[in-house]
Amino acid sequence: MMNSVAVIGLGYTGLPLAREACRAGMRVTGIDENPSVAASLNAGHSHVPDVNDADLAAMLDAGFRASADESLSAEASVAVICVPTPLDDTGGPDLSHVRRAASGLGDRLKPGTLVVLESTSFPGTTDDVVRGIVEQASGLRAGTDFSLAFSPERIDPGNETFGVRNTPRVVGGCTPRCTAVAADFFRHLCDRVVEAGSAREAELAKLLENTYRNVNIALVNELAVAARALGVDVWEALDCARTKPFGFQEFRPGPGVGGHCIPVDPVYLTHWARTGGIPLRLVELSQEVNAGMPAHVVRRAEHLLDERGRALRDARVLLVGVTYKRNSRDLRSTPAAAIARLVRESGADVTYHDPFVDAWSPGGEPVQRSVDALGAAADADLTILVQDHDTVPLDRLPEHARLLLDTRGRLRGTRAHQL
Numbered sequence: 001m002m003n004s005v006a007v008i009g010l011g012y013t014g015l016p017l018a019r020e021a022c023r024a025g026m027r028v029t030g031i032d033e034n035p036s037v038a039a040s041l042n043a044g045h046s047h048v049p050d051v052n053d054a055d056l057a058a059m060l061d062a063g064f065r066a067s068a069d070e071s072l073s074a075e076a077s078v079a080v081i082c083v084p085t086p087l088d089d090t091g092g093p094d095l096s097h098v099r100r101a102a103s104g105l106g107d108r109l110k111p112g113t114l115v116v117l118e119s120t121s122f123p124g125t126t127d128d129v130v131r132g133i134v135e136q137a138s139g140l141r142a143g144t145d146f147s148l149a150f151s152p153e154r155i156d157p158g159n160e161t162f163g164v165r166n167t168p169r170v171v172g173g174c175t176p177r178c179t180a181v182a183a184d185f186f187r188h189l190c191d192r193v194v195e196a197g198s199a200r201e202a203e204l205a206k207l208l209e210n211t212y213r214n215v216n217i218a219l220v221n222e223l224a225v226a227a228r229a230l231g232v233d234v235w236e237a238l239d240c241a242r243t244k245p246f247g248f249q250e251f252r253p254g255p256g257v258g259g260h261c262i263p264v265d266p267v268y269l270t271h272w273a274r275t276g277g278i279p280l281r282l283v284e285l286s287q288e289v290n291a292g293m294p295a296h297v298v299r300r301a302e303h304l305l306d307e308r309g310r311a312l313r314d315a316r317v318l319l320v321g322v323t324y325k326r327n328s329r330d331l332r333s334t335p336a337a338a339i340a341r342l343v344r345e346s347g348a349d350v351t352y353h354d355p356f357v358d359a360w361s362p363g364g365e366p367v368q369r370s371v372d373a374l375g376a377a378a379d380a381d382l383t384i385l386v387q388d389h390d391t392v393p394l395d396r397l398p399e400h401a402r403l404l405l406d407t408r409g410r411l412r413g414t415r416a417h418q419l
Helices: 014-023 035-042 053-061 070-075 096-106 125-138 176-186 199-229 234-241 261-275 281-291 293-307 335-345 373-379 394-400
Strands: 004-008 027-031 065-067 078-081 114-117 147-150 169-173 193-195 316-320 349-353 382-385 404-406
Touching (some): 004 014, 004 070, 004 096, 014 027, 027 035, 027 070, 035 065, 070 096, 078 096, 096 125, 114 125, 114 176, 147 176, 147 199, 169 176, 169 199, 176 193, 199 234, 199 281, 261 281, 293 335, 316 335, 335 349, 349 373, 373 394, 382 394
Parallel strands (some): 004 078, 027 065, 078 114, 169 193, 382 404
Antiparallel strands (some): 147 169
């Protein structure tokens, strides 16, 4: 019976999964290496926007407990690894969190346990990394003594329509039986389960989903830069193209990409391909294009100020909206951080307005917050709309800002200048 679950890593992926397992009537233990995270959750305070305090209260009432003690995983019949897979100091994949979680599990693994990796990584991680660590630490064999599978998270922070329950769940195991066991578990949590041929296909599917977005965002970003130089309105072209009812999916230009998935997942994919001697040139180029968009924004800022006889140096620049996603508090890899750094390096003074962010220190350097968006825009030499939150009075910005650069295409037809 798979009625007890240990969720290892209680962030954007792990906590929503733990909530769904609680709703399914399972006994859930959450394990996080940060004791303060565990203590805060046990006190009823959620740090993940998609799991509010009321959700957490219901989880606690259902028996959920969080701990930094990894030995508690021994009590579970299912262990799901939801730890971060960031980039290391060289810009390559960092599997240190995964390795630690796998080692901790292996030290106390019981026969018959299902182990699932949810953390995004390149094909082969489940078979070649996690399997070896767990088997060596436990003395048990995957596919015989315990089940091992990969099932990628598909969390979209702030999405009020799709969550763990109604988003199809992809599952791929180290053996066909591992796939079947993992699929049976997730059918308790998800409305639809899709069985992949193996863990490798499931791992690649996750990277493909987000690399697909990265490549198409890069396409429209590059078109936006070229169209401006050649005197064409890229936004109008996109509006026309999206009227086609087939064969076209809309992506919009912007100041860069953010979050965990789009900036990071393609790195894991290109690392895997290059390790195999087959570089993915299109993907690598898309990474280069999107990484260059903050610099393009700053060049546009310099040009607009120069046209008015001002230099970016010593100018007062207001950034409106600094999270990577609309109507979200999420600052992970936000392009606003690179824009702030480049503007500062040019000698300008930077402030920001964002109703979702009380304090912001990109690169460890605090940026002054302006509570009044319109007043701050009136005082600034240049206002840059970086993220178009619904709670910001966007329609009034053009009449208050001395000079306004719109990187989202929300203020077309006004005094605002486009990307």
